[in-house]
Amino acid sequence: MLPIVLLSVFGIINLFLGFMRSNRALLPFALVVLALVFGVNLLDWNHAGSITGLFDSPYVAQMLTVDNYSVAFSGIVLLTTLVLLPFSRSYVAAGEPNLAEYYSLLLFSLVGAIMMVSYNHLIMLFVGIEILSISMYCLAGSDKRNVRSNEAALKYFLQGAFATGILLFGIALVYGATGTFQLNELAAAIATPANASLQSMLYVGVLMMVIGIGFKVSAAPFHFWTPDVYEGTPTFFTAFMSTVVKTAGFAAFLKLLLVALPGASAVWLPTIVAMAVLTLLLGNVGAAVQTSAKRMLAYSSVSHAGYLLLGLIAGRGQLSGPAAQAIFFYSLAYSVATVAAFGVLKLVSDQRQREDYAGLAGLARTNPLLAFVMTVAMLSLGGIPLTGGFFGKFFIFTAVVAQGYIWLVVFAVLMSMVGIYYYLKPVIAMYMRPAEPGNEAPIVVDGFQSATLVLLAIMTLVLGILPGFLSGLL
Amino acid sequence: MLTAFLVFFPLAAALLLHFAKGSAARALALGASFLELAVAVFAAFAFVRNGPAGFDLNLNWIPSAGINFHLGIDGLSLCLVLLTTVLVPIILATAFRHEEYENPGAFYALVLFMQTGLLGVFTAMDAFVFYFFWEVALIPIYFLAGAWSRHERRIQITFKFFLYTIIGSLFMLAGFVYLYLQTSPMAGSLAAHSSDIQAIYAAGKQLAASEQSWLFWLIFAAFAVKMPIFPFHTWQPDTYTESPAPATMLLSGIMLKMGIYGCLRWLLPVVPLGVSQWQQLVMVLAIIGIIYGAIIAIRQRDMKRLIAYSSLSHVGLMIAGVFSLKAIGLQGAVVQMLAHGVNVVGMFLVADAIERRTGTRDLADLGGLTRRTPLLSVCFLVMLLSTVALPLTGGFVGEFLLLAGVYEFNMWAGAIAGLTIIFSAVYLLSMYQRAMLGPDSAYSDTITDLTGAELGMFVPLIVLVFWLGLFPGTFLHLSEPTISSILTAVGR
Incomplete structure (x- = not known):
């Protein structure tokens, strides 16, 4: 509970800091706030909210539950934002007038994300998704004078609003069929239906909820907005979108399916299987044909949604089972690698003004550090050992095979071979192609950003070498 | 302990190389490879005297999944460890002859990094440790073969090499995962399965001949590409020809043996019925x-x-x-x-x-x-x-x-x-x-x-x-x- 309160309060304070026109103070302030909230969040580990639950009343507890599951996923989104923030320094340097608003929106969106991972009530899920989404609509369009950014915001908003409508409709139908918003009451009501004639209403409702959340996590066939929105959005916010939004979305998804809807798996299981297959196929094939690194990362984020959907299939039983475990590890490894990749891409594109593979050419010579970090990130996203991405995929695949879906894992393995093909392209550009004319100058990176990149690379490698200390956590 | 030193010392030396320049880098790289050789020879004498027991290293790695970091040396491993440690100094010395290499320190570091991967493969006694090092060995050789080559088709050639080998390896991983899910846990472990070599052997043995039959190809795919056996060899001539000489030596002298060693240790005893089919x-x-x-x-x-x-x-x-x-x-x-x-x-x-x-x-x-x-x-x-x-x-x-x-x-x-x-x-x-x-x-x-x-x-x-x-x-x-x-x- 306390993290939500702290983020909201400091978000508002941050807005007031903006009035003082002191851009320099904003970044350190936001970093300190996030570090603080991250620490406070961890206090609840194994204490089920009793430490920071200062404002907990039975009424609140019905809406939000703090348990190890929510603490773990809140930890990922907070940590991701914390390591992402240093890459906003170019805004500080450029004297961006709206910087305070950006940071505040990020903090507010984290409130939404934390609600999404700790909800116990469908209304809280909806409110969480909306808080997160509305902040993201604004941030997608934050580059006001850029047509692409405007287009991204409009596209994201229109399609997002539509999907929200479907989600809400689904929630309403489920409520109509069961008479409750509470997750565990919902599970009980589905297990022993009071009125069998409402069964089809329930199933339609479940399906609409799956579609609504599927849109938010960019699962095919509801992913069409993703490449355009990701490409048009300023890179810094794209990184946030593809990590925090996705992690929170999948944590919410898994909780919904595992806690509230195990009785309706006859409806959602085949749907998710079909979505996973489509997502893996369209994401990977789409990424393979791109020439822009940023657009490739957008499609790659679709493909990772596919692997995470596989994790949902493995989700039977408790929130502490192998599925939750696998999704937790995967989200963490994916977030860290994605922040690193977008971080490098942002630094390169800020200076070279291009986001395609050719813009990365020669980076190994001019900036060995950036090239190394990008390589580690690409290997991790591709799922090659020594990096966290490998164990993420490994845990997911093992959990899915254990459920008997061998053909699905074979398909996913084939798709990850396609993945290796396109993740190698930036590496080839950096190490084996000479810089384009005019791009020979090294990228200017300040020490703080370098340190963050090194930290991200180390985190990826530690996840890949010593996965044991996190793999048994949930 | 000796095993851990053998496997990880080259990696440590590779990291240290980051801080050395010019002739200091050469001295460090060569010195490290000689020290490694000396330790390997010492290990060989110890092995002859005391047998394989002292070389077993079995640590918890991913306890929740029953995966242990298990290394060990028996006679077969020792032969290949000796081969690797003898050849690496010669390969490094070959690299020293090439003054034209840009950023030579990184080249030597990658050779040593590669040595860690190779020795890990030859000493792994757990299916996932084996797979892990198998892939670890691929990363440095990809850069050695590609980034220092001057051939205009180097990108396509090394790309083909990388894709071929990794696709083969992923099949092997799939095979190991399947076997792993058939295993029973080791004594005293909380996990449901174990990927230890003995557990994998036991799991493979009790599978029906029809299952072993397709498992054979999953696992053999990785070895067939690496060796390479006809008709999986098409990456090989170009890669050998166009890579810098030290990379070619690593590929042909040592990396190729990974495939044969893999057959001996991780194929024949794992799916015996598949093999005879x-x-x-x-x-x-x-x-x-x-x-x-x-x-x-x-x-x-x-x-x-x-x-x-x-x-x-x-x-x-x-x-x-x-x-x-x-x-x-x-x-x-x-x-x-x-x-x-x-x-x-x-x-x-x-x-x-x-x-x-x-x-x-x-x-x-x-x-x-x-x-x-x-x-x-x-x-x-x-x-x-x-x-x-x-x-x-x-x-x-x-x-x-x-x-x-x-x-x-x-x-x-x-x-x-x-x-x-x-x-x-x-x-x-x-x-x-x-x-x-x-x-x-x-x-x-x-x-x-x-x-x-x-x-x-x-x-x-x-x-x-x-x-x-x-x-x-x-x-x-x-x-x-x-x-x-x-x-x-x-x-x-």
């Missing part, structure tokens, strides 16, 4: 590879490409020996792994020495070099004769045992496989003749002989050639217990 098909492919590689080698003009195809042909014989499932064939494979590692590195060293002096590897442009280069000629000839399997050399012992194994399996297979010796005499002697003898070429009068340092690189190789040829028992004794336990597991 596909034994004949693999034999046929191996023998096709022998003939195919040899015939193409005869027609090559590029020295490196010729050696690459010759290697393809010799690997075919090793695979045939392994899949003969006869003790003598498997033992031959062990000796030949060592002999081939030494021979092929020696041959590429010769090709590199000639290319650095003349700027070409094209046999049509060479000729009459021997007049000014007596030392090079002698070294060339020794390496060549060992590759041709002349008695007294390591190549002879290896190929003789291999052929005996194949002959025991099937007389006709043995007869056809035996052509490898005749063929290799044809193309290798003709290579020697065209490069070193024959009419004078533009380089005959200007070429310089081996320097002292270069000779120093050849001496250990030559010593090993004769050691393996005269006293193969040293290594046969080491690997014998492992080989017989593998054969027991296969049921022969």
Whole structure:
């Protein structure tokens, strides 16, 4: 509970800091706030909210539950934002007038994300998704004078609003069929239906909820907005979108399916299987044909949604089972690698003004550090050992095979071979192609950003070498 | 403890290299590889005295999944550990000869990093540790082969190599995951399964023949690409030819052995029924590879490409020996792994020495070099004769045992496989003749002989050639217990 309160309060304070026109103070302030909230969040580990639950009343507890599951996923989104923030320094340097608003929106969106991972009530899920989404609509369009950014915001908003409508409709139908918003009451009501004639209403409702959340996590066939929105959005916010939004979305998804809807798996299981297959196929094939690194990362984020959907299939039983475990590890490894990749891409594109593979050419010579970090990130996203991405995929695949879906894992393995093909392209550009004319100058990176990149690379490698200390956590 | 040092010391040295420049980097890299060699030799003596027990390292890695970081050294592992640690200093020294390499410190660091991966593969006693190091070894060699090559098609060539090998490896991983899910946990473990080698062996053994049949191909895919066996070899000639000399040596001298070692340790005992089902098909492919590689080698003009195809042909014989499932064939494979590692590195060293002096590897442009280069000629000839399997050399012992194994399996297979010796005499002697003898070429009068340092690189190789040829028992004794336990597991 306390993290939500702290983020909201400091978000508002941050807005007031903006009035003082002191851009320099904003970044350190936001970093300190996030570090603080991250620490406070961890206090609840194994204490089920009793430490920071200062404002907990039975009424609140019905809406939000703090348990190890929510603490773990809140930890990922907070940590991701914390390591992402240093890459906003170019805004500080450029004297961006709206910087305070950006940071505040990020903090507010984290409130939404934390609600999404700790909800116990469908209304809280909806409110969480909306808080997160509305902040993201604004941030997608934050580059006001850029047509692409405007287009991204409009596209994201229109399609997002539509999907929200479907989600809400689904929630309403489920409520109509069961008479409750509470997750565990919902599970009980589905297990022993009071009125069998409402069964089809329930199933339609479940399906609409799956579609609504599927849109938010960019699962095919509801992913069409993703490449355009990701490409048009300023890179810094794209990184946030593809990590925090996705992690929170999948944590919410898994909780919904595992806690509230195990009785309706006859409806959602085949749907998710079909979505996973489509997502893996369209994401990977789409990424393979791109020439822009940023657009490739957008499609790659679709493909990772596919692997995470596989994790949902493995989700039977408790929130502490192998599925939750696998999704937790995967989200963490994916977030860290994605922040690193977008971080490098942002630094390169800020200076070279291009986001395609050719813009990365020669980076190994001019900036060995950036090239190394990008390589580690690409290997991790591709799922090659020594990096966290490998164990993420490994845990997911093992959990899915254990459920008997061998053909699905074979398909996913084939798709990850396609993945290796396109993740190698930036590496080839950096190490084996000479810089384009005019791009020979090294990228200017300040020490703080370098340190963050090194930290991200180390985190990826530690996840890949010593996965044991996190793999048994949930 | 010794095992952990052997595996991770090169990595530590590679990281340290980041802080060294110029000649300090060379001294550090070479010093580290010599220290590694010394420790390996010490380990070998300790092994002979005390047996394999002291080398077992079994730590919790991912306790929730029952995956342990399990390394160990038995006689088979030790042979390959020794091969790796002997060859790496020579490979590094080859890299020192190439002044034109940009950022040489990173090159040496990657070679040492590669050594960690290779030694990890040869000592892993857990399926996932094995897979982990298997992939770890791929990353440095990809950069070594690609980033320092000057060939204009290097990107496509190394890309093909990378994709081929990783696709093979992913199949192997899928096979291991399937086996892993059939295992029962080790005693005292909380996890539901275990990926320890003994657990995998036990799980594989109780599978039905039909399951073992497709599992065989999943696991064999990785080894088949790595060795490579016909028809999975198409990445090999280009990669061998266009990579920088040290990378080619790593690929052909050591990395290729990963595939054969993998068959011995992680295929034959794991899916014995699958092996006997596909034994004949693999034999046929191996023998096709022998003939195919040899015939193409005869027609090559590029020295490196010729050696690459010759290697393809010799690997075919090793695979045939392994899949003969006869003790003598498997033992031959062990000796030949060592002999081939030494021979092929020696041959590429010769090709590199000639290319650095003349700027070409094209046999049509060479000729009459021997007049000014007596030392090079002698070294060339020794390496060549060992590759041709002349008695007294390591190549002879290896190929003789291999052929005996194949002959025991099937007389006709043995007869056809035996052509490898005749063929290799044809193309290798003709290579020697065209490069070193024959009419004078533009380089005959200007070429310089081996320097002292270069000779120093050849001496250990030559010593090993004769050691393996005269006293193969040293290594046969080491690997014998492992080989017989593998054969027991296969049921022969």
